Structures are given as structure tokens and as C-alpha cells.
Amino acid sequence: MAKVVVVTSGKGGVGKTTTTAGLGTALAQSGQNVVVVDFDVGLRNLDLVLGAERRVVFDFINVVQGVAKLQQALIRDKRLETLHLLPASQTRDKDALTDEGVARVIGELRSRFDWILCDSPAGIERGATLAMRHADVAVIVTNPEVSSVRDSDRIIGILDAKTEKAEKGEKIDKHILIARFDPARAARGEMLNISDVLEILSLPLLGIIPESEEVLRSSNLGTPVVLNNPGSAAARAYLEAARRLMGEELNVTVPSGKRGLFNKLFGRRAA
Amino acid sequence: MQSETRPRPVRFRGRSYLAFSLSPEPPIADWLADLDAAIDRSSGFFAGRPAVLDLGNTALSQSAVALLIQELETRDIRIMGIEGADAANLGPGLPPVLVSGRPASGGELARVAQEAQDKPAQKPAEQQGSLLVDTPVRSGQTVYNSAGDVVVVGSVAWGAEVVASGSIHIYGVLRGRALAGATGNTKARIFCRKLEAELLAIAGYYRTVDDLENGLRDRPVQAWLDGNAMLIAALD
Numbered sequence A: 001m002a003k004v005v006v007v008t009s010g011k012g013g014v015g016k017t018t019t020t021a022g023l024g025t026a027l028a029q030s031g032q033n034v035v036v037v038d039f040d041v042g043l044r045n046l047d048l049v050l051g052a053e054r055r056v057v058f059d060f061i062n063v064v065q066g067v068a069k070l071q072q073a074l075i076r077d078k079r080l081e082t083l084h085l086l087p088a089s090q091t092r093d094k095d096a097l098t099d100e101g102v103a104r105v106i107g108e109l110r111s112r113f114d115w116i117l118c119d120s121p122a123g124i125e126r127g128a129t130l131a132m133r134h135a136d137v138a139v140i141v142t143n144p145e146v147s148s149v150r151d152s153d154r155i156i157g158i159l160d161a162k163t164e165k166a167e168k169g170e171k172i173d174k175h176i177l178i179a180r181f182d183p184a185r186a187a188r189g190e191m192l193n194i195s196d197v198l199e200i201l202s203l204p205l206l207g208i209i210p211e212s213e214e215v216l217r218s219s220n221l222g223t224p225v226v227l228n229n230p231g232s233a234a235a236r237a238y239l240e241a242a243r244r245l246m247g248e249e250l251n252v253t254v255p256s257g258k259r260g261l262f263n264k265l266f267g268r269r270a271a
Numbered sequence B: 001m002q003s004e005t006r007p008r009p010v011r012f013r014g015r016s017y018l019a020f021s022l023s024p025e026p027p028i029a030d031w032l033a034d035l036d037a038a039i040d041r042s043s044g045f046f047a048g049r050p051a052v053l054d055l056g057n058t059a060l061s062q063s064a065v066a067l068l069i070q071e072l073e074t075r076d077i078r079i080m081g082i083e084g085a086d087a088a089n090l091g092p093g094l095p096p097v098l099v100s101g102r103p104a105s106g107g108e109l110a111r112v113a114q115e116a117q118d119k120p121a122q123k124p125a126e127q128q129g130s131l132l133v134d135t136p137v138r139s140g141q142t143v144y145n146s147a148g149d150v151v152v153v154g155s156v157a158w159g160a161e162v163v164a165s166g167s168i169h170i171y172g173v174l175r176g177r178a179l180a181g182a183t184g185n186t187k188a189r190i191f192c193r194k195l196e197a198e199l200l201a202i203a204g205y206y207r208t209v210d211d212l213e214n215g216l217r218d219r220p221v222q223a224w225l226d227g228n229a230m231l232i233a234a235l236d
Helices: A016-029 A060-064 A099-110 A126-132 A146-162 A183-187 A194-201 A213-221 A233-245 A261-266 B028-041 B062-074 B106-118
Strands: A003-008 A034-038 A083-086 A115-119 A137-142 A173-181 A205-210 B020-022 B050-054 B078-083 B131-133 B142-145 B150-152 B161-164 B168-174 B177-180 B190-195 B199-202 B205-208 B221-226 B229-234
Touching (some): A003 A146, A016 A115, A126 A146, A137 A194, A146 A173, A146 A194, A173 A194, A194 A205, A205 A233, A213 A233, B062 B078, B142 B150, B199 B221
Parallel strands (some): A003 A137, A034 A083, A137 A173, B050 B078, B142 B161, B161 B177
Antiparallel strands (some): B199 B205, B221 B229
């Protein structure tokens, strides 16, 4: 039974695309058949994070408008054969997506994959509502900052109103994923702490991704952190989050502020 | 722990009304004839009652609209607003353009009309039923009960709004806005388990987060009106 997951947040720059790539890679590594779909038409990034930017020929818009077949637009990852990308168009904008076209493409993807991960654009407008429209599960990416949490709260309300499931009176599964968590800043009270975020959003926690240079470096290299440095704290957090998404019960560990001796002596803190 | 609002506040109150909506269909002359026939059957039905003119089915010029309104006025129908037309196409002398009207059921209109005839000065019906919300109220959402209390079992987020004609009870954290007694009920109160509200209002008198005493924040409180001053006291 295929599952459509929307990765959304409301606010921009919180880590939706990195999370889509991280969860997609982790799910694919466990043998699941995964496609990640970039809904950020006009501002596509997911291809870069997955290192597929030079392999894009046809895109999501071409498929939605019937110019290309789905098979022609899907890009298979070179490292993981169960991971696929449906890239967005960089030259068009969100108005090029039609309700019927998106519904048709998602329907086709459902018959071919176990997991369909939709990388939502920021905002609450058409692009974001189309990305969430057919979702069974929502992963709400939030940073432990007041502005991000408030925007996430807004998007949760929209998930409960504008998705196909909600309109049929069903509930969609919603999870919080806290990204860019900086234990040192949280300890100094410069960030909201985890319990505040969960109390405000009152949804279950899928995982906590620590802020790290490793994530940025991996994104710039075009290799998700899960593949680039599987032993890093961020990679382990994504792998565990993916297992929770598949229904496993795992305790969430809050990253501690302690750093190794090596880091203490030589490490530079991420901004 | 109580305090009063110092300067006399100016009251701004939102209010909604039921109005008849007339939708002329071309040809207008025939439609007016039909209207005359309807008025003959029940004389005085429209007399003095405000009506809205829905121009969605027509494409009339500005002068034609003005003429139509004059025609209606000779039949004692006063047009208080226009629907379904572009404001840019209407001149300054015409009634304002209204948007986002909702259809009312025939029964509702009939009831209002009946009440208006029977007891012109009837008190607005209050405390008819409370509304229970057992999910968190999210940012950007509004919970509205025009017929009594609102009870929220979860929290009310920043940027969310709870509006009730009666009292408001929040068994979580109140971070958004709570507007009790929205139809003018000065007996309405606001209760919450933890106060972090952006704004509290009762019957049009309001206080924002900036004029709350620090001692009340993060505590369970109630708010009520004493004359035209809003009082807030901790419950613990």
C-alpha cells in the first residue's frame, strides 16, 4: 500500500528539502521503493541536494501537462537503485500545476512506489496546498524558533482543512520533525526547548536533527548526509526518523551539548 | 490581583445582519413586472426592510443600475448594498459593494421577519448552546459560536481566535485572541488555564498583551467586565 508523505513547514529555510532527501534516502536504503517529488516549481533544489541536477531532461510540469511520460521524467539515483526523483521545473511557476494533472501523476506514482515523498514549497499558497492535497502522512519540519513554530501551527491547521483526506472527514497522520536543533543554544535558552515545541504543536515527534556542518557540506556535495557520512549524528537521526515513519517504536534522544575532545580542541561551531 | 483600564476605550463592534437579496434577471422590465406581482400578493413585505441587490446575473451599465435602484425605491425597497458587481464600474452615488455574503435558509429569514413583526424589541437570544472544541485551535483558525459559550479542551495558538456570544473557557494555554460576549453580552467571561493571550475582549472592551500585568502571565485567570472596565484576576 503506497503512502504519500508531504514534507511541509510554512516557513522557508527550515530544512524541508534536506529532510525530504534524508528521509527518502533512509527509506530507500532499507529496501523500500521511494520517489521524491519536488513541488517547488520555479525554485527547484531537490535535484541539487541529490546530485542529479545535470540529469534533468523532463520535469514534473512536463508530465502534468502530458508533454512527457512519467517514465521519461523519473531519475533513478546512481547510488541507490530504489530511490527516484521527479524534479520540478526551474523555468515555470506554480500556476503551471493543475489540480487534475497533479492528481493523475500522484495516482500513477502510487501504483509504482511504496513511498511518495512530496517536498512542499514554503508558504501557504497554491504550491503548498497542492503538495499536501493527496497526502496520507504529513511531516511538519520546524526549527525551535517562535516564528517557525507559529508557521508550522498554521500549516497544521491547513492540513486539517485542505487535504483530500480531511475533506472526506478522515484524519491524516501528522508528525513533527525538529531540524537545526542546536543543543548549546537550547541550553543557554536562546532557542525554544523540545518540550515547548511539542506542547505548542501537540503532535507526536518523528525525530530531532541536530544543526551540523555535516548536513550543509553533504547538501553542497549533492550527496544526502545519510549516504555521505552515515555515522554522523544527523544521519543517524534521519535513519531513526525513517524507521519511525515505517511504524517502528523508537525512543527519541535529545542531542546533548557535549562534544568530543577532538571537536572541543579543533572544532568550529556552526553558525 | 485586579486592575482597571485607564483611558475610556472607543468601542468598535462587528455585527452581522440578515438582509434580503434581490437578483434581477434580464430582461429587467419583465423582472420588475414579476416583482410588482409579488408585492401585490403580499403588500408591505419589503416596506422599510433593507435589501441587497445582486447583479451577478446582469451586465448593467452604471446609469442602468442607478435607474434600477430608483425604480425599486418607488416600490419602497431600500437598497443598502450591491453584490456581484465590480466596485470600479459603480459610481460614488451608488450603495457600497458587499462581498462574502452567505445564503440564509428560508426558515431563518422567515423567523427573523416574524420576530421583527411580533416583538420589535426582543432581546437577542443568548446561551442557546455551547460549542465544545476538543482539538487545539491552530494559528489562523477562528472558532465562532454566535449562540453561547465556547469550550476549548486544548490550547489556542498565536494568531488563532475564539469568538463567542457567551463566555469562553480554555483548558489549555491561551496564546491567541479571545473575544467573549461578541454580540454585546456584558455578563460574558473568559477563563483560561494559562494566560499568554495576545488580546482579551468582552462585549467590545478589550485589553492587549501590553497592558496585562506581568504577575498574571502564565497563570490561570478569569476576565470579566465591571461597568466599562475589564478586570482580570488569577484563579490560583
